């Protein structure tokens with residue numbers, strides 16, 4: 001399997017420049033994806049604060065949120081693709097990776113939750129409070145921190 005994939009091989013880590021290039025790109029796209037996941041709920045906090053008669057401000061925040069969601073979705077694909085390449089292409093394994101993949105599924109769920117929350121704002125159907133969105137925002141930070149600790153420290 002590994003031999004068949006272009007730029008694959010044993011998980012020799014520091015002795016495997018191709019793997020290091022893929023890992024570096026993986027981290028770049030992961031960080032960019034999360035920049036969107038950190039800022040999008042911040043826009044939702046602002047949208048939840050907008051007075052009902054401030055249409056211009058509401059439309060501006062919605063336009064920003066739509067663009068940011070589309071951009072984050074584009075970044076999610078290489079972030080995950082390069083991670084899968086590292087995992088399946090270089091035979092990386094360990095309990096930490098299983099736990100990481102579980103959290104990554106939660107992050108993908110979070111990403112899609114942002115889409116449905118945005119849709120609720122677009123249709124004047126948001127019922128959630130500004131405080132709820134602040135807590136929602138922090139959960140992305142906790143997910144990010146947990147994944148980074150798992151993949152760098154590899155505690156199990």
Ligand code: HEM
Pocket residue numbers: 013023026027030079080082083084085086087092101104107144147148151152
């Ligand atoms: C399906 C999704 C993903 C898969 C399959 C995956 C898989 C991997 C693998 C196999 C490595 C190499 C580990 C090593 O060589 O020690 C890695 C590195 C890394 N991953 Fe992911 N990853 C995914 C998503 C993510 C996400 C969402 C984050 C966000 C925090 C992330 C953060 C990192 C970091 C920081 C490293 C570098 C660790 C190091 O150099 O020690 N990954 N990933």
